[in-house]
Amino acid sequence: MTQTSQPVPDNPGGTRAQHIAMGALALGLLLLGAFTLRNFLSALAWASIFAIALWPLYVRAIARFGTGRHNILLPLAFTLGIALIFVAPVGLVGLQLAKQAQSASDWVHDAQANGITEPAIIQSLPFDHTQIDDWWQTTLGNPGGAQKLVRQTAGGHVAHVSRLVGEALLHRLSDFIFTLVTLFFLFREGVTLTRQLRHGALRAFGLTGERIGQQIIASIHGTVNGLVLVGLAEGLVLGVVYWIAGVPQATVFGMITAIAAMVPFAATAVFAVIALLLLAQGAIGWAIGVVCVGVLVTFVADHFIRPVLIGGTTKLPFLWVLLGILGGIEAWGIIGLFLGPAIMAALILLWREWVGEGPV
Structure with missing residues (x-):
């Protein structure tokens, strides 16, 4: 026995109830998508900001050099440029900190062994600095006081703080890498995405x-x-x-x-x-x-x-x-x-x- 299919009614505009249902479905999917990407929203926002800020310059570069067959080189060049802007200063600061780490370690050992030298500025104060000088020599100028200060400052939590800093840096690094990946695709698909966003804004909200x-x-x-x-x-x-x-x-x-x-x-x-x-x-x-x-x-x-x-x-x-x-x-x-x-x-x-x- 042959089963015939029922004809689908021709209703391209849809009813008001269908429009409300479609709106609710779209809102629900949007919320689900935002919840799914909640840990990446910051990276997406940063990539969008970079893309918007550099878009006029990128458009001029396209007009001068073209996009190429696969549209890869120009987006990659702009993305690497953004990466270099951030990596170069951070690397320079890290290099300087690494150079100073040994000096800081030597200063800590010297302070524990000989005390902390009183700054020359105290001796040149315009008022009587006898009490400050006595306090410094008693509290910090002798090795015992300096060792106590170092212990209180470190508090035995150096390893814990280092672990927290390392975890934070790893998290920021992963966000930065994802931002760069997103930025590359925003540059590559930017023309199409801009056209779609303008069309969507006009359709949904008008002028x-x-x-x-x-x-x-x-x-x-x-x-x-x-x-x-x-x-x-x-x-x-x-x-x-x-x-x-x-x-x-x-x-x-x-x-x-x-x-x-x-x-x-x-x-x-x-x-x-x-x-x-x-x-x-x-x-x-x-x-x-x-x-x-x-x-x-x-x-x-x-x-x-x-x-x-x-x-x-x-x-x-x-x-x-x-x-x-x-x-x-x-x-x-x-x-x-x-x-x-x-x-x-x-x-x-x-x-x-x-x-x-x-x-x-």
Whole structure:
């Protein structure tokens, strides 16, 4: 006996119930996908930020050199360039730390055997330093006091701390490798992905959705210029000042300053520590000079250059830029440097359209 199949009704548009069911299914799958990739979301976000920031340069490179038959060399070159930007400074800092490890070990052994020498700056204090001098000689100047200080500082937890640091570094390394792999495919498939995202935004949200996407991209571009590039410039200028002032390992401290300067006002803590180191060496004039130059550089960067670079591209008031940066860091960690201003930019755009100021 032959069983005939029932005809499928022709309903390309679907009913309202089907649309609701499909929306629920899509939302459920999206949540399941986010839960599945929860440990990789940070790497995906970093790769997206790098791809957005470098996309104009990548497009110009495509126009000049082409994509090639398999579209591999150019994405690989950009990905390796990003890797080198991060690996080179970290490697340099690690090399400097390795060079100083033996000196630090020798200093610890000498302090345990002979005590810690009193800094010359104490002798040059403008007030009576007799009590400080007596305390130093009694507490730290003799081998017993120095050994007690070393034991309290180490606390017997060196191995435990080293293990925790090693695990954290391994986790960060795996995230970094996955970020690079994702970045390679974003570059390789970027043209197709951009077209699909624009089409999807138009279909789901209309022109407003596309404008929000453009606002977020513009915010990321402005944030990269205003935070990363300005931070690197601050680190370069202050690194030269450290070198002129005779700060040991001025290159390393310059890199640390550049990283800290990517967060508004954070570089102040670094050059304040540098000034204290110079004070400990008795270089009072250089310490004052470092503080003055550091305050001037950070003031100009945070109050004049960054508002133009970040707020100018998105027409976003700098107050909201600053709140987005600081709130983003608190909520999302370091990646909040870029997510925070992007979220604020999208909200401000929606507000302007809601109150009738028209699309930005």
